[in-house]
Amino acid sequence: MSRRRWWLIGSVAGVVAAVVTGVWILQATSRPATAQEAAVAYLRALESGDPAAVEKTGAVVSPETLEAFSGATALVEDAEVTSVTGDDSAPIGGATAVAEISFRLADEEHTAEVTLSPIDGRWVVDDSGRGSVSATPSVGTFVAVGEQILPAGEATALLPATYTVTAAPVALLNGEKSVTVLPGDETAVDVDVSVRAEAAGAAQKQLDEHLATCTEPGAAAPPDGCGIRIPWGTEFRAVTDIRYRVEELPTTTLSTTVFSAEGGILIATVTGTGQDGEKREATYRTDTWAVRGDVSFTADDVVLTAW
Known part of the structure:
Protein backbone atom coordinates (compact mmCIF):
# COMPACT_ATOMS: atom_id res chain seq x y z
CA MET A 1 0.00 0.00 0.00
CA SER A 2 1.38 3.39 -0.91
CA ARG A 3 2.37 5.97 1.61
CA ARG A 4 -0.29 8.29 0.24
CA ARG A 5 -3.04 5.71 0.90
CA TRP A 6 -1.75 5.10 4.43
CA TRP A 7 -1.77 8.86 4.98
CA LEU A 8 -5.36 9.18 3.76
CA ILE A 9 -6.52 6.29 5.95
CA GLY A 10 -4.75 7.78 8.97
CA SER A 11 -6.29 11.19 8.36
CA VAL A 12 -9.80 9.78 8.11
CA ALA A 13 -9.31 7.81 11.33
CA GLY A 14 -8.11 10.93 13.09
CA VAL A 15 -11.16 12.89 11.95
CA VAL A 16 -13.48 10.13 13.10
CA ALA A 17 -11.77 10.03 16.52
CA ALA A 18 -12.03 13.80 16.87
CA VAL A 19 -15.74 13.71 15.98
CA VAL A 20 -16.40 10.93 18.49
CA THR A 21 -14.49 12.84 21.19
CA GLY A 22 -16.39 16.02 20.37
CA VAL A 23 -19.73 14.24 20.59
CA TRP A 24 -18.76 12.75 23.97
CA ILE A 25 -17.70 16.16 25.32
CA LEU A 26 -20.93 17.76 24.04
CA GLN A 27 -23.01 15.07 25.68
CA ALA A 28 -21.09 15.38 28.95
CA THR A 29 -21.40 19.16 29.08
CA SER A 30 -25.03 19.32 27.94
CA ARG A 31 -26.44 16.70 30.30
CA PRO A 32 -28.24 17.99 33.42
CA ALA A 33 -26.09 18.17 36.54
CA THR A 34 -26.65 15.34 38.98
CA ALA A 35 -28.31 16.06 42.30
CA GLN A 36 -24.92 15.81 43.98
CA GLU A 37 -23.37 18.30 41.57
CA ALA A 38 -26.30 20.68 42.08
CA ALA A 39 -25.97 20.42 45.88
CA VAL A 40 -22.22 21.09 45.65
CA ALA A 41 -22.86 24.13 43.42
CA TYR A 42 -25.31 25.50 45.98
CA LEU A 43 -22.79 25.08 48.79
CA ARG A 44 -20.07 26.80 46.78
CA ALA A 45 -22.43 29.71 46.12
CA LEU A 46 -23.06 30.02 49.87
CA GLU A 47 -19.33 29.98 50.53
CA SER A 48 -18.80 32.77 47.98
CA GLY A 49 -21.21 35.18 49.67
CA ASP A 50 -22.27 36.29 46.18
CA PRO A 51 -26.05 36.64 45.67
CA ALA A 52 -25.59 36.28 41.91
CA ALA A 53 -23.88 32.91 42.42
CA VAL A 54 -26.86 31.72 44.47
CA GLU A 55 -29.27 32.83 41.73
CA LYS A 56 -27.17 30.96 39.16
CA THR A 57 -27.89 27.66 40.94
CA GLY A 58 -31.56 28.09 40.07
CA ALA A 59 -32.66 28.45 43.70
CA VAL A 60 -35.89 30.43 43.96
CA VAL A 61 -34.88 33.18 46.37
CA SER A 62 -36.58 36.54 46.90
CA PRO A 63 -34.71 39.79 46.17
CA GLU A 64 -35.00 40.65 49.88
CA THR A 65 -33.28 37.41 50.86
CA LEU A 66 -30.49 37.97 48.34
CA GLU A 67 -29.97 41.56 49.46
CA ALA A 68 -29.76 40.49 53.09
CA PHE A 69 -27.22 37.79 52.11
CA SER A 70 -24.93 40.46 50.68
CA GLY A 71 -24.67 41.88 54.22
CA ALA A 72 -23.85 38.58 55.98
CA THR A 73 -21.11 38.86 58.60
CA ALA A 74 -19.92 35.21 58.38
CA LEU A 75 -20.27 32.67 55.59
CA VAL A 76 -20.44 28.90 55.24
CA GLU A 77 -16.98 27.30 55.08
CA ASP A 78 -15.55 23.85 54.29
CA ALA A 79 -18.91 22.66 52.97
CA GLU A 80 -19.25 19.10 51.69
CA VAL A 81 -21.96 16.81 50.39
CA THR A 82 -21.55 13.61 52.40
CA SER A 83 -24.27 11.55 50.74
CA VAL A 84 -27.17 11.80 48.31
CA THR A 85 -30.29 9.67 47.96
CA GLY A 86 -32.33 9.77 44.79
CA ASP A 87 -29.38 10.92 42.71
CA ASP A 88 -30.06 8.24 40.09
CA SER A 89 -33.40 9.85 39.21
CA ALA A 90 -33.75 12.30 36.36
CA PRO A 91 -34.82 15.83 37.39
CA ILE A 92 -38.43 15.45 36.29
CA GLY A 93 -41.73 16.30 37.97
CA GLY A 94 -42.42 14.35 41.14
CA ALA A 95 -38.80 13.29 41.69
CA THR A 96 -36.78 14.53 44.65
CA ALA A 97 -33.31 13.93 45.98
CA VAL A 98 -31.96 14.49 49.48
CA ALA A 99 -28.40 15.58 50.17
CA GLU A 100 -26.67 15.22 53.52
CA ILE A 101 -24.29 18.14 53.97
CA SER A 102 -21.71 19.25 56.49
CA PHE A 103 -20.16 22.68 56.89
CA ALA A 112 -28.08 19.32 57.68
CA GLU A 113 -30.31 17.75 55.04
CA VAL A 114 -31.40 19.66 51.96
CA THR A 115 -33.96 18.51 49.43
CA LEU A 116 -33.48 19.03 45.71
CA SER A 117 -36.46 19.31 43.40
CA PRO A 118 -36.68 19.51 39.60
CA ILE A 119 -37.11 23.00 38.18
CA ASP A 120 -36.91 23.52 34.40
CA GLY A 121 -35.17 20.18 33.93
CA ARG A 122 -32.45 20.67 36.54
CA TRP A 123 -31.92 19.78 40.18
CA VAL A 124 -32.40 22.80 42.47
CA VAL A 125 -32.09 23.07 46.25
CA ASP A 126 -35.56 23.99 47.52
CA ASP A 127 -36.66 25.95 50.60
CA SER A 128 -35.01 23.36 52.85
CA GLY A 129 -31.72 25.06 51.95
CA ARG A 130 -32.81 28.26 53.65
CA GLY A 131 -33.65 29.17 57.23
CA SER A 132 -35.86 31.86 58.69
CA VAL A 133 -35.52 34.54 61.35
CA SER A 134 -38.17 36.54 63.20
CA ALA A 135 -36.77 39.46 65.18
CA THR A 136 -38.70 41.42 67.79
CA PRO A 137 -37.17 44.74 68.89
CA SER A 138 -38.16 46.24 72.23
CA VAL A 139 -38.77 49.53 70.38
CA GLY A 140 -40.01 50.03 66.83
CA THR A 141 -41.67 47.80 64.28
CA PHE A 142 -38.81 47.20 61.84
CA VAL A 143 -35.35 45.68 61.84
CA ALA A 144 -32.48 45.83 59.38
CA VAL A 145 -30.33 43.00 58.09
CA GLY A 146 -27.56 44.71 56.18
CA GLU A 147 -29.27 47.23 53.93
CA GLN A 148 -32.53 45.27 53.89
CA ILE A 149 -35.37 46.60 56.09
CA LEU A 150 -37.67 43.86 57.40
CA THR A 156 -38.11 36.18 57.01
CA ALA A 157 -36.34 33.63 54.80
CA LEU A 158 -32.54 33.97 54.85
CA LEU A 159 -29.73 31.98 53.29
CA PRO A 160 -27.41 30.04 55.63
CA ALA A 161 -24.93 32.55 57.07
CA THR A 162 -24.47 34.76 60.13
CA TYR A 163 -26.22 38.11 60.14
CA THR A 164 -26.43 41.17 62.35
CA LYS A 177 -28.22 40.94 67.76
CA SER A 178 -26.05 38.46 65.85
CA VAL A 179 -27.94 35.44 64.54
CA THR A 180 -26.72 32.35 62.70
CA VAL A 181 -29.15 30.94 60.14
CA LEU A 182 -28.99 27.20 59.36
CA PRO A 183 -30.78 25.24 56.62
CA GLY A 184 -34.34 24.41 57.65
CA ASP A 185 -34.11 26.18 61.02
CA GLU A 186 -36.54 28.79 62.37
CA THR A 187 -34.93 31.28 64.76
CA ALA A 188 -36.58 33.94 66.91
CA VAL A 189 -34.52 36.72 68.50
CA ASP A 190 -35.28 39.66 70.76
CA VAL A 191 -33.36 42.90 70.27
CA ASP A 192 -32.93 45.32 73.18
CA VAL A 193 -33.23 48.86 71.84
CA SER A 194 -32.36 52.33 73.11
CA VAL A 195 -32.81 55.74 71.50
CA ARG A 196 -29.86 57.46 69.85
CA ALA A 197 -29.14 61.12 70.49
CA GLU A 198 -29.96 61.75 66.81
CA ALA A 199 -33.56 60.78 67.51
CA ALA A 200 -34.05 63.84 69.72
CA GLY A 201 -32.96 66.10 66.87
CA ALA A 202 -35.33 64.40 64.44
CA ALA A 203 -38.14 64.62 66.99
CA GLN A 204 -37.45 68.32 67.62
CA LYS A 205 -37.64 69.08 63.90
CA GLN A 206 -40.94 67.22 63.63
CA LEU A 207 -42.37 68.97 66.70
CA ASP A 208 -41.29 72.38 65.38
CA GLU A 209 -43.18 71.70 62.15
CA HIS A 210 -46.22 70.60 64.13
CA LEU A 211 -46.16 73.72 66.33
CA ALA A 212 -45.79 75.93 63.25
CA THR A 213 -49.13 74.50 62.10
CA CYS A 214 -50.57 74.98 65.58
CA THR A 215 -49.78 78.70 65.57
CA GLU A 216 -51.04 79.60 62.10
CA PRO A 217 -53.29 82.72 62.25
CA GLY A 218 -57.05 82.72 61.77
CA ALA A 219 -58.15 80.07 64.26
CA ALA A 220 -61.03 80.83 66.61
CA ALA A 221 -59.85 78.31 69.21
CA PRO A 222 -56.53 76.73 70.18
CA PRO A 223 -56.02 73.51 68.17
CA ASP A 224 -55.79 70.17 69.96
CA GLY A 225 -52.44 68.54 70.60
CA CYS A 226 -50.58 71.86 70.69
CA GLY A 227 -50.27 72.50 74.42
CA ILE A 228 -51.97 75.91 74.10
CA ARG A 229 -54.30 77.03 76.91
CA ILE A 230 -55.64 80.60 76.85
CA PRO A 231 -57.63 81.78 79.94
CA TRP A 232 -60.11 84.06 78.16
CA GLY A 233 -63.23 82.59 79.71
CA THR A 234 -63.92 85.52 82.05
CA GLU A 235 -63.16 88.19 79.46
CA PHE A 236 -64.71 87.02 76.20
CA ARG A 237 -68.21 86.00 75.26
CA ALA A 238 -67.00 84.87 71.81
CA VAL A 239 -63.63 84.68 70.03
CA THR A 240 -63.28 85.39 66.31
CA ASP A 241 -59.51 85.36 65.80
CA ILE A 242 -56.28 84.34 67.52
CA ARG A 243 -52.84 85.49 66.37
CA TYR A 244 -49.74 83.89 67.83
CA ARG A 245 -46.16 85.02 68.22
CA VAL A 246 -43.62 82.34 69.11
CA GLU A 247 -40.66 83.70 71.07
CA GLU A 248 -39.21 80.31 71.92
CA LEU A 249 -40.21 76.80 70.97
CA PRO A 250 -40.41 74.06 73.60
CA THR A 251 -37.34 71.79 73.81
CA THR A 252 -37.98 68.09 73.27
CA THR A 253 -36.89 65.28 75.58
CA LEU A 254 -37.39 61.79 74.17
CA SER A 255 -37.77 58.30 75.60
CA THR A 256 -38.57 55.08 73.78
CA THR A 257 -42.34 55.53 74.16
CA VAL A 258 -43.17 59.15 75.11
CA PHE A 259 -41.84 62.66 74.67
CA SER A 260 -42.11 65.92 76.55
CA ALA A 261 -41.25 69.38 75.25
CA GLU A 262 -41.00 72.24 77.72
CA GLY A 263 -39.72 75.78 78.16
CA GLY A 264 -41.54 77.41 75.27
CA ILE A 265 -42.58 81.08 75.25
CA LEU A 266 -45.79 81.92 73.40
CA ILE A 267 -47.80 85.13 73.04
CA ALA A 268 -51.42 85.01 71.83
CA THR A 269 -53.49 88.03 70.80
CA VAL A 270 -57.21 87.24 71.01
CA THR A 271 -59.93 89.23 69.19
CA GLY A 272 -63.63 88.79 69.77
CA THR A 273 -66.62 89.97 71.75
CA GLY A 274 -66.21 90.81 75.43
CA GLN A 275 -68.63 89.87 78.18
CA ASP A 276 -70.11 93.36 77.85
CA GLY A 277 -70.97 92.75 74.19
CA GLU A 278 -68.31 95.12 72.91
CA LYS A 279 -65.44 94.29 70.58
CA ARG A 280 -62.45 93.24 72.63
CA GLU A 281 -58.79 92.41 72.10
CA ALA A 282 -56.44 90.97 74.72
CA THR A 283 -52.91 89.58 74.76
CA TYR A 284 -51.82 86.56 76.79
CA ARG A 285 -48.29 85.32 77.41
CA THR A 286 -46.93 82.06 78.75
CA ASP A 287 -43.33 81.24 79.62
CA THR A 288 -44.14 77.59 80.28
CA TRP A 289 -45.46 76.43 76.93
CA ALA A 290 -45.21 72.61 76.95
CA VAL A 291 -46.32 69.70 74.77
CA ARG A 292 -46.39 65.98 75.55
CA GLY A 293 -47.29 62.85 73.64
CA ASP A 294 -46.43 59.39 72.37
CA VAL A 295 -43.40 58.26 70.38
CA SER A 296 -43.27 55.55 67.73
CA PHE A 297 -40.84 54.63 64.96
CA THR A 298 -41.35 53.76 61.30
CA ALA A 299 -38.74 52.10 59.10
CA ASP A 300 -36.93 55.40 58.59
CA ASP A 301 -38.24 58.03 61.00
CA VAL A 302 -39.60 58.90 64.44
CA VAL A 303 -43.29 59.77 64.78
CA LEU A 304 -44.65 62.06 67.50
CA THR A 305 -48.32 62.01 68.45
CA ALA A 306 -49.07 65.01 70.67
CA TRP A 307 -51.77 64.72 73.28
Whole structure:
Protein backbone atom coordinates (compact mmCIF):
# COMPACT_ATOMS: atom_id res chain seq x y z
CA MET A 1 0.00 0.00 0.00
CA SER A 2 1.38 3.39 -0.91
CA ARG A 3 2.37 5.97 1.61
CA ARG A 4 -0.29 8.29 0.24
CA ARG A 5 -3.04 5.71 0.90
CA TRP A 6 -1.75 5.10 4.43
CA TRP A 7 -1.77 8.86 4.98
CA LEU A 8 -5.36 9.18 3.76
CA ILE A 9 -6.52 6.29 5.95
CA GLY A 10 -4.75 7.78 8.97
CA SER A 11 -6.29 11.19 8.36
CA VAL A 12 -9.80 9.78 8.11
CA ALA A 13 -9.31 7.81 11.33
CA GLY A 14 -8.11 10.93 13.09
CA VAL A 15 -11.16 12.89 11.95
CA VAL A 16 -13.48 10.13 13.10
CA ALA A 17 -11.77 10.03 16.52
CA ALA A 18 -12.03 13.80 16.87
CA VAL A 19 -15.74 13.71 15.98
CA VAL A 20 -16.40 10.93 18.49
CA THR A 21 -14.49 12.84 21.19
CA GLY A 22 -16.39 16.02 20.37
CA VAL A 23 -19.73 14.24 20.59
CA TRP A 24 -18.76 12.75 23.97
CA ILE A 25 -17.70 16.16 25.32
CA LEU A 26 -20.93 17.76 24.04
CA GLN A 27 -23.01 15.07 25.68
CA ALA A 28 -21.09 15.38 28.95
CA THR A 29 -21.40 19.16 29.08
CA SER A 30 -25.03 19.32 27.94
CA ARG A 31 -26.44 16.70 30.30
CA PRO A 32 -28.24 17.99 33.42
CA ALA A 33 -26.09 18.17 36.54
CA THR A 34 -26.65 15.34 38.98
CA ALA A 35 -28.31 16.06 42.30
CA GLN A 36 -24.92 15.81 43.98
CA GLU A 37 -23.37 18.30 41.57
CA ALA A 38 -26.30 20.68 42.08
CA ALA A 39 -25.97 20.42 45.88
CA VAL A 40 -22.22 21.09 45.65
CA ALA A 41 -22.86 24.13 43.42
CA TYR A 42 -25.31 25.50 45.98
CA LEU A 43 -22.79 25.08 48.79
CA ARG A 44 -20.07 26.80 46.78
CA ALA A 45 -22.43 29.71 46.12
CA LEU A 46 -23.06 30.02 49.87
CA GLU A 47 -19.33 29.98 50.53
CA SER A 48 -18.80 32.77 47.98
CA GLY A 49 -21.21 35.18 49.67
CA ASP A 50 -22.27 36.29 46.18
CA PRO A 51 -26.05 36.64 45.67
CA ALA A 52 -25.59 36.28 41.91
CA ALA A 53 -23.88 32.91 42.42
CA VAL A 54 -26.86 31.72 44.47
CA GLU A 55 -29.27 32.83 41.73
CA LYS A 56 -27.17 30.96 39.16
CA THR A 57 -27.89 27.66 40.94
CA GLY A 58 -31.56 28.09 40.07
CA ALA A 59 -32.66 28.45 43.70
CA VAL A 60 -35.89 30.43 43.96
CA VAL A 61 -34.88 33.18 46.37
CA SER A 62 -36.58 36.54 46.90
CA PRO A 63 -34.71 39.79 46.17
CA GLU A 64 -35.00 40.65 49.88
CA THR A 65 -33.28 37.41 50.86
CA LEU A 66 -30.49 37.97 48.34
CA GLU A 67 -29.97 41.56 49.46
CA ALA A 68 -29.76 40.49 53.09
CA PHE A 69 -27.22 37.79 52.11
CA SER A 70 -24.93 40.46 50.68
CA GLY A 71 -24.67 41.88 54.22
CA ALA A 72 -23.85 38.58 55.98
CA THR A 73 -21.11 38.86 58.60
CA ALA A 74 -19.92 35.21 58.38
CA LEU A 75 -20.27 32.67 55.59
CA VAL A 76 -20.44 28.90 55.24
CA GLU A 77 -16.98 27.30 55.08
CA ASP A 78 -15.55 23.85 54.29
CA ALA A 79 -18.91 22.66 52.97
CA GLU A 80 -19.25 19.10 51.69
CA VAL A 81 -21.96 16.81 50.39
CA THR A 82 -21.55 13.61 52.40
CA SER A 83 -24.27 11.55 50.74
CA VAL A 84 -27.17 11.80 48.31
CA THR A 85 -30.29 9.67 47.96
CA GLY A 86 -32.33 9.77 44.79
CA ASP A 87 -29.38 10.92 42.71
CA ASP A 88 -30.06 8.24 40.09
CA SER A 89 -33.40 9.85 39.21
CA ALA A 90 -33.75 12.30 36.36
CA PRO A 91 -34.82 15.83 37.39
CA ILE A 92 -38.43 15.45 36.29
CA GLY A 93 -41.73 16.30 37.97
CA GLY A 94 -42.42 14.35 41.14
CA ALA A 95 -38.80 13.29 41.69
CA THR A 96 -36.78 14.53 44.65
CA ALA A 97 -33.31 13.93 45.98
CA VAL A 98 -31.96 14.49 49.48
CA ALA A 99 -28.40 15.58 50.17
CA GLU A 100 -26.67 15.22 53.52
CA ILE A 101 -24.29 18.14 53.97
CA SER A 102 -21.71 19.25 56.49
CA PHE A 103 -20.16 22.68 56.89
CA ARG A 104 -18.58 25.13 59.29
CA LEU A 105 -20.30 28.38 60.24
CA ALA A 106 -19.67 30.83 63.07
CA ASP A 107 -16.79 28.68 64.38
CA GLU A 108 -19.03 25.63 64.77
CA GLU A 109 -19.47 22.42 62.80
CA HIS A 110 -22.97 21.74 61.44
CA THR A 111 -24.79 19.04 59.51
CA ALA A 112 -28.08 19.32 57.68
CA GLU A 113 -30.31 17.75 55.04
CA VAL A 114 -31.40 19.66 51.96
CA THR A 115 -33.96 18.51 49.43
CA LEU A 116 -33.48 19.03 45.71
CA SER A 117 -36.46 19.31 43.40
CA PRO A 118 -36.68 19.51 39.60
CA ILE A 119 -37.11 23.00 38.18
CA ASP A 120 -36.91 23.52 34.40
CA GLY A 121 -35.17 20.18 33.93
CA ARG A 122 -32.45 20.67 36.54
CA TRP A 123 -31.92 19.78 40.18
CA VAL A 124 -32.40 22.80 42.47
CA VAL A 125 -32.09 23.07 46.25
CA ASP A 126 -35.56 23.99 47.52
CA ASP A 127 -36.66 25.95 50.60
CA SER A 128 -35.01 23.36 52.85
CA GLY A 129 -31.72 25.06 51.95
CA ARG A 130 -32.81 28.26 53.65
CA GLY A 131 -33.65 29.17 57.23
CA SER A 132 -35.86 31.86 58.69
CA VAL A 133 -35.52 34.54 61.35
CA SER A 134 -38.17 36.54 63.20
CA ALA A 135 -36.77 39.46 65.18
CA THR A 136 -38.70 41.42 67.79
CA PRO A 137 -37.17 44.74 68.89
CA SER A 138 -38.16 46.24 72.23
CA VAL A 139 -38.77 49.53 70.38
CA GLY A 140 -40.01 50.03 66.83
CA THR A 141 -41.67 47.80 64.28
CA PHE A 142 -38.81 47.20 61.84
CA VAL A 143 -35.35 45.68 61.84
CA ALA A 144 -32.48 45.83 59.38
CA VAL A 145 -30.33 43.00 58.09
CA GLY A 146 -27.56 44.71 56.18
CA GLU A 147 -29.27 47.23 53.93
CA GLN A 148 -32.53 45.27 53.89
CA ILE A 149 -35.37 46.60 56.09
CA LEU A 150 -37.67 43.86 57.40
CA PRO A 151 -40.90 43.93 59.42
CA ALA A 152 -40.44 43.01 63.07
CA GLY A 153 -41.93 39.77 64.35
CA GLU A 154 -42.45 38.23 60.91
CA ALA A 155 -40.53 35.17 59.76
CA THR A 156 -38.11 36.18 57.01
CA ALA A 157 -36.34 33.63 54.80
CA LEU A 158 -32.54 33.97 54.85
CA LEU A 159 -29.73 31.98 53.29
CA PRO A 160 -27.41 30.04 55.63
CA ALA A 161 -24.93 32.55 57.07
CA THR A 162 -24.47 34.76 60.13
CA TYR A 163 -26.22 38.11 60.14
CA THR A 164 -26.43 41.17 62.35
CA VAL A 165 -30.04 42.10 63.04
CA THR A 166 -30.27 45.80 63.88
CA ALA A 167 -33.13 47.92 65.18
CA ALA A 168 -34.52 50.26 62.52
CA PRO A 169 -34.33 53.07 61.75
CA VAL A 170 -30.61 52.49 62.26
CA ALA A 171 -29.84 56.23 62.34
CA LEU A 172 -32.19 56.78 65.30
CA LEU A 173 -32.09 53.57 67.35
CA ASN A 174 -29.37 51.52 69.03
CA GLY A 175 -29.67 47.76 69.34
CA GLU A 176 -28.42 44.71 67.49
CA LYS A 177 -28.22 40.94 67.76
CA SER A 178 -26.05 38.46 65.85
CA VAL A 179 -27.94 35.44 64.54
CA THR A 180 -26.72 32.35 62.70
CA VAL A 181 -29.15 30.94 60.14
CA LEU A 182 -28.99 27.20 59.36
CA PRO A 183 -30.78 25.24 56.62
CA GLY A 184 -34.34 24.41 57.65
CA ASP A 185 -34.11 26.18 61.02
CA GLU A 186 -36.54 28.79 62.37
CA THR A 187 -34.93 31.28 64.76
CA ALA A 188 -36.58 33.94 66.91
CA VAL A 189 -34.52 36.72 68.50
CA ASP A 190 -35.28 39.66 70.76
CA VAL A 191 -33.36 42.90 70.27
CA ASP A 192 -32.93 45.32 73.18
CA VAL A 193 -33.23 48.86 71.84
CA SER A 194 -32.36 52.33 73.11
CA VAL A 195 -32.81 55.74 71.50
CA ARG A 196 -29.86 57.46 69.85
CA ALA A 197 -29.14 61.12 70.49
CA GLU A 198 -29.96 61.75 66.81
CA ALA A 199 -33.56 60.78 67.51
CA ALA A 200 -34.05 63.84 69.72
CA GLY A 201 -32.96 66.10 66.87
CA ALA A 202 -35.33 64.40 64.44
CA ALA A 203 -38.14 64.62 66.99
CA GLN A 204 -37.45 68.32 67.62
CA LYS A 205 -37.64 69.08 63.90
CA GLN A 206 -40.94 67.22 63.63
CA LEU A 207 -42.37 68.97 66.70
CA ASP A 208 -41.29 72.38 65.38
CA GLU A 209 -43.18 71.70 62.15
CA HIS A 210 -46.22 70.60 64.13
CA LEU A 211 -46.16 73.72 66.33
CA ALA A 212 -45.79 75.93 63.25
CA THR A 213 -49.13 74.50 62.10
CA CYS A 214 -50.57 74.98 65.58
CA THR A 215 -49.78 78.70 65.57
CA GLU A 216 -51.04 79.60 62.10
CA PRO A 217 -53.29 82.72 62.25
CA GLY A 218 -57.05 82.72 61.77
CA ALA A 219 -58.15 80.07 64.26
CA ALA A 220 -61.03 80.83 66.61
CA ALA A 221 -59.85 78.31 69.21
CA PRO A 222 -56.53 76.73 70.18
CA PRO A 223 -56.02 73.51 68.17
CA ASP A 224 -55.79 70.17 69.96
CA GLY A 225 -52.44 68.54 70.60
CA CYS A 226 -50.58 71.86 70.69
CA GLY A 227 -50.27 72.50 74.42
CA ILE A 228 -51.97 75.91 74.10
CA ARG A 229 -54.30 77.03 76.91
CA ILE A 230 -55.64 80.60 76.85
CA PRO A 231 -57.63 81.78 79.94
CA TRP A 232 -60.11 84.06 78.16
CA GLY A 233 -63.23 82.59 79.71
CA THR A 234 -63.92 85.52 82.05
CA GLU A 235 -63.16 88.19 79.46
CA PHE A 236 -64.71 87.02 76.20
CA ARG A 237 -68.21 86.00 75.26
CA ALA A 238 -67.00 84.87 71.81
CA VAL A 239 -63.63 84.68 70.03
CA THR A 240 -63.28 85.39 66.31
CA ASP A 241 -59.51 85.36 65.80
CA ILE A 242 -56.28 84.34 67.52
CA ARG A 243 -52.84 85.49 66.37
CA TYR A 244 -49.74 83.89 67.83
CA ARG A 245 -46.16 85.02 68.22
CA VAL A 246 -43.62 82.34 69.11
CA GLU A 247 -40.66 83.70 71.07
CA GLU A 248 -39.21 80.31 71.92
CA LEU A 249 -40.21 76.80 70.97
CA PRO A 250 -40.41 74.06 73.60
CA THR A 251 -37.34 71.79 73.81
CA THR A 252 -37.98 68.09 73.27
CA THR A 253 -36.89 65.28 75.58
CA LEU A 254 -37.39 61.79 74.17
CA SER A 255 -37.77 58.30 75.60
CA THR A 256 -38.57 55.08 73.78
CA THR A 257 -42.34 55.53 74.16
CA VAL A 258 -43.17 59.15 75.11
CA PHE A 259 -41.84 62.66 74.67
CA SER A 260 -42.11 65.92 76.55
CA ALA A 261 -41.25 69.38 75.25
CA GLU A 262 -41.00 72.24 77.72
CA GLY A 263 -39.72 75.78 78.16
CA GLY A 264 -41.54 77.41 75.27
CA ILE A 265 -42.58 81.08 75.25
CA LEU A 266 -45.79 81.92 73.40
CA ILE A 267 -47.80 85.13 73.04
CA ALA A 268 -51.42 85.01 71.83
CA THR A 269 -53.49 88.03 70.80
CA VAL A 270 -57.21 87.24 71.01
CA THR A 271 -59.93 89.23 69.19
CA GLY A 272 -63.63 88.79 69.77
CA THR A 273 -66.62 89.97 71.75
CA GLY A 274 -66.21 90.81 75.43
CA GLN A 275 -68.63 89.87 78.18
CA ASP A 276 -70.11 93.36 77.85
CA GLY A 277 -70.97 92.75 74.19
CA GLU A 278 -68.31 95.12 72.91
CA LYS A 279 -65.44 94.29 70.58
CA ARG A 280 -62.45 93.24 72.63
CA GLU A 281 -58.79 92.41 72.10
CA ALA A 282 -56.44 90.97 74.72
CA THR A 283 -52.91 89.58 74.76
CA TYR A 284 -51.82 86.56 76.79
CA ARG A 285 -48.29 85.32 77.41
CA THR A 286 -46.93 82.06 78.75
CA ASP A 287 -43.33 81.24 79.62
CA THR A 288 -44.14 77.59 80.28
CA TRP A 289 -45.46 76.43 76.93
CA ALA A 290 -45.21 72.61 76.95
CA VAL A 291 -46.32 69.70 74.77
CA ARG A 292 -46.39 65.98 75.55
CA GLY A 293 -47.29 62.85 73.64
CA ASP A 294 -46.43 59.39 72.37
CA VAL A 295 -43.40 58.26 70.38
CA SER A 296 -43.27 55.55 67.73
CA PHE A 297 -40.84 54.63 64.96
CA THR A 298 -41.35 53.76 61.30
CA ALA A 299 -38.74 52.10 59.10
CA ASP A 300 -36.93 55.40 58.59
CA ASP A 301 -38.24 58.03 61.00
CA VAL A 302 -39.60 58.90 64.44
CA VAL A 303 -43.29 59.77 64.78
CA LEU A 304 -44.65 62.06 67.50
CA THR A 305 -48.32 62.01 68.45
CA ALA A 306 -49.07 65.01 70.67
CA TRP A 307 -51.77 64.72 73.28
